[in-house]
Every structure is written in C-alpha cells, then in structure tokens.
Amino acid sequence: MKLRVIRANLIVKLKTFYRERTAMFFTLAFPIILILVFGTIFLDRDKLSLDLYVQDLDHSQASARFVKTLQFNGNFKIIEVDPATDAREYAQKHKLNLILVIPKDFGILHDQRADNKTHDASVILRYIYDPSSTSVKTKMEYLNMEFAGMNQRMSGRPPFYRWEETSILNQKYRFIEFFIPGVIAMAVMIASLFGTVNMNTELLQKGIIRKLSTTPITRTDWILSNILYQFALAIISTIAMLLVSYWVFHVELHINGWLLGFILLDVFAFVGIGMILTRFVQEAQSAVAAANAIVFPMMFLSGSFFPIEMMPGFLQTFARVLPLYYINEGLRASMIFSDNLAALRYAAIIGAFAAVFFTLGITATKWEEGK
Amino acid sequence: MANQAKHAIEVENLTKRYGNLLAVNGISFTVRTGEVFAFLGPNGAGKSTTVEIIDMIRRPTSGKVRLLGMDVTKKKRAIVPRIGVLPQDFSSFDRITVRETLQFYSRLFSRGNADIDGLIELVHLKDKAEEQYKNLSGGLQQRLGIAIALVNDPEVVFLDEPTTGLDPRARREVWEVLLGLKKQGKTIFLTTHYMEEAEILADTVAIISRGMIIATGSPAELIENNTNYLVLTLQSVDANVVEIIRKLGFEPVHDNHQDLKVRVEHTEDILKTLNAIKDAGGSFLSLDVRRPNLEEVFLKLTGEALHAGPAENGEVG
C-alpha cells in the first residue's frame, strides 16, 4: 500500500468525476431533488391544517362565533358555502368530501341553552359528506372531538377524565425526518454500486487495467483508492443533502459518528457487490442491468421512502434480508431516535454483511490476465 | 547496473494455452541487452500473448521466462519499475489531459522527478499537452501511450504494435523516437506486422507464425539465408512483354499496382531479360532490381501472407 499511489489514483477519479457533468448531476442533484419533491408533498401531512367547507344557514352572531372557534381551536381553514345553494348538490358539483351545515335555528337554540331557559335545548349540525373519500373520516373525527370539547366547556364544569400523551419515541418526528436518512442510504448505495460497476467495466474493456498491471500499483492500492473515492463522494453528497434539508425543511436530526460509520459501511457493502458484479458480468451493459436489478428492489422494499410496516407481512420478511434495510434503520436509530443500542445492533449486521461482500469483491477483482 | 547481463530477456520453451488453443507453442529465444528485437507475424500469430507473458500481464502455461535476469512469475515487484509497456490497443482515462496522464503514471512509479515536458516533446504532443485523452486522434493517443511507457525511464521497453493505425508520417516519427531510445541503450521489444518497420528498426527479427518461431536473425541474415534470388520489377509494360519473359523460362507475376515482378537467380538473368525485351521491341517505363524483403521471406517460410490487404505493403520511400 502506497499513499502516493492511492492519492494519484484519487486525483484522477475526482477530476474525472468533476469533468463528467452528467454523472455529477445524477450523483449530487438527484437525491436533493428527491428530498425537495417529497419533502414538499408531505409538508401538509406534518402541519395538518384541514380545509372545512361550512354552510351557515343561520347567520347569527352565535353561529359566526361558533365558526371562529372552529377556525382557531380546530386549526381548520374555513371556506363559506352560500346559504342559498343546496349543499348536497354543491358538494357533488365541486367534488367536496365534506360540508358542515349549521341549521337556521342555531342562534335561537344556542341562546336558550346559554341563558339556562331550556336545559335540554340542542342543535343538530349536519355533515354532508362523501363516504367514498378516504380522508373524510379523519376530518369528521377531528370535528367530533372539537364538538365534544365545546359541549364540555358549555356545561361549565371541569372535565373528569383528562389525558396526557407519552410517545414511545424520545422525540416526535416529521415525515421528512424519516425520509432523509432513507435517501442518504439510498444515494450512497446507488453511487457506490454504479460508480464501481461503471468504472470497472470501462477500465476493463478499455484495457486500462492491463496497462495498470504493468505499473507498481497493486490491487490493494487500486481497491483502496476506489473505496476512498466512493467514500469522499458519499460524504460530499450527504453534506449537500443535509444542508438542503436544514435550510428548506428545518429538520432536526442528530449528526454524529454513527452517520459517518453507516455511510462507510454502505460504501463498503455496495462497492463489494459492484466488484463481484463486474467479475461475473463482463459486458458493461449487462453489468449495469444487474446493478439495476439489485438497486430497485432495495430502493422500494427496504423502507427507504416509507416504513416497512406499511407493507404486507411477507414483504416485511423479505425486507429484512436486504442490506439497505439495516442501513436505513441504523441511520434512523441514530439520526432520529438517538438510540445508540439499536444503531449498534444494525451496524453489526450491516458490518458483517459488508465484510463478507467486500472480501468476496476483493477476491473477485482480476488484476493480471487482463483479458 | 555495473555489469549488465548479456541478455535482457531469455525465453525457454514457453507455451500458453487458451482452452483448446495452443496460442504459443514451445518457443525459445533471447534478446540481447540494448538491441531492438522485433516480433514479426500476422494477426493471431501469438505476438501479444508472448509479449504479455514477458511483461507480466499474463501468466505462462509452461516454460521459463527471465527478464533482466529474474523469473517473471516470481519477481514481478522487482521487475516492474525497470520496464515500460505499451500494450496493444492502449487506452487511457477519457477526461484526463496528456500532461495529467503522464503525471499520474509517474506518480504510480513514485517518480517525482520524471521529465514530463521532455516526454511530451519527445512524442511531439507539445501543443496537445492540455487536451483530454478522449479528444486526441488515434495516432496521438498511441504516441501518448509510448510516452507513458517511458515515464519510469525503463531499461526494457515493450511496444505491442506501436505504429498500427498511424499515418505514414506519424509512423516515421515513432521510428525516430525508437531509434533515439536505442541510442540511449534501452532494450526494445517490438511487435509488428509491418515488415519494413522490422527491417528499419530491428537488430534481430523473430518471425512467428501460429505460435511458433520459424526464423530468427538480423533482417539481412534472414533474407540471405532464406532467399537466393533477386526481384526485377518492370513498370508499365506492354502486353507482349509477359510472353517474352515466359519464353525465357521465368514466371512473371503482376503485383497489385499492375507492375510486373520477375524472380531471377543471377544478375546475368536480368541483362538477358532486358535484352530480350529490347530485341522484341517491347517497352516499359522504369525498372527496379532488389533483394527480396522480409515479406517475401515470410511468404516463403509460412506459405501465408503477412497482410490481408495490399495497401499496407508500403514501399520504403
């Protein structure tokens, strides 16, 4: 192992990367675009401000106050529906999943109850809704809860049952914070695997490996510089992703040694697989196809974008044999939950995996006998 | 080294088998220190296989190869810094410039002091020094390959078809470079299928065909030992000239340029032929008499032509 040789190799690779603009774009910009797109799509899910169409047939002071309360306490965005129209038709026509109708006598009934003239005066609020909509149930439950609270307050006595929420997680996290560790793991996997496959097949086919084998560079130097290069790329790419996540989405993630460790294991595992692929699939195109066949199931089934608990049982079992799953979970354990013990467990599993595949990769890499 | 060994390369009973194919079939030869040694043979003869076994890109099936006095299968580490190699179909990193490429290779050899500019000048790439490899023409790429092979100031240089694909001028420039290297005392192992290249550059030529060496010697020796005739070439002959020559008992052949070639054994036969043409009133534009070249030696020894096509027969100008 000669540092000077490794450095020379690293310089050539980095220069090539820098001069290959399209490769650079896909390595650096693609994951960032993914974060921006999905982060924006799921931003609403985190904020949970719901639209609420309200038709106020009463138009009294009381009904106006009622709507205001909904708006502030319930965090609804209120949209008024003209009292002159038929609410059902209106909902059908505008494809609304819910309209809340406040009846004509709302003000009168409210005042009767408030002045204690009639104890049992009650008002019926009507939900005009589309049962085929999946999200309407949530919205209605939310409203019900809001009304229960209001009823309770009107009774003038403090509630007997109160509750407190304790998350089983140390910290509440947002979707984007779940998403980013997955994208980091995936981006590093793709860059390492394809980087290795492309470089090795190209150098093999062009005969550059043959030429290199007549110089003092050894196979170890060569593989080590490739690892270093991929690691450097992974770090650069991860920093870019994190910067964007902090700036745009103000995420709260823990950046520490675990992140570095999991990136390194990610690189080792997939550079190893890449080396094995190039050995057994000599044609550049079939090697890329094989790499794709590895990347795609990993991307969608190992919980990069959504928790694997959302998948059917047999797919969850399958996910547990995918190396990327352990990197995803490990990164989340450390970045979101600060759970060192879990991170260590995942690191051990992926570490063993990386060790095996990297060793196989080394033995698979041909150096002499160029052709 | 103070007392340089007499032989830079010694090959004994070398064989290489690819599956069922015996690509190199028990060859033995030696290359003297400081000489230009040319391996001459047609496509698939086993040239590259042999060279690449000697310069340690491939491994022999059996046989012994000593390079700079060391066994190539055991002493690669010690030998590598002392040799330079231009493999066949050389290629380099697409996006790296000429200068950067040379710097890269000199770093691999841990040669901080390599004279990069000198090398660039040597192979006439001065105004392309900052050009990326992928933007160089095939000939320029090949010349960069030669420069790379010299980056560690090697004692033995292996060049596998260094001029294939070059235009005649570029080829001549490469020859100049190689002759310069020879003057510096470097041993050069060359493979080629251009007989004129071997004739001009080589001290020793080994003719290889189907994995076997069928003749070795200096170009002059090879011609001397394997031919006993002269070649008379007549240009723009009349139609009847062929008949006249036939009557004298010779077998004239038209070559690709429609010139007429006649093989004769003695100088008197030439006079006899010319007189006969003159007496019969035949005419021709010009004539040329020469010894046979390596091409003809090769043809005689193997029964196969060195080239498929005629265009590359290029006469020495």
Ligand SMILES: Nc1ncnc2c1ncn2[C@@H]1O[C@H](COP(=O)(O)OP(=O)(O)OP(=O)(O)O)[C@@H](O)[C@H]1O
């Ligand atoms: N890696 C290999 N596997 C199988 N056969 C091979 C391999 N390399 C070469 N051969 C075969 O061995 C024979 C000799 O090939 P070699 O490349 O040594 O010829 P060459 O003289 O260099 O030809 P050329 O002038 O075309 O470069 C050929 O028949 C070739 O097809």
Ligand SMILES: [Mg+2]
């Ligand atoms: Mg060859």
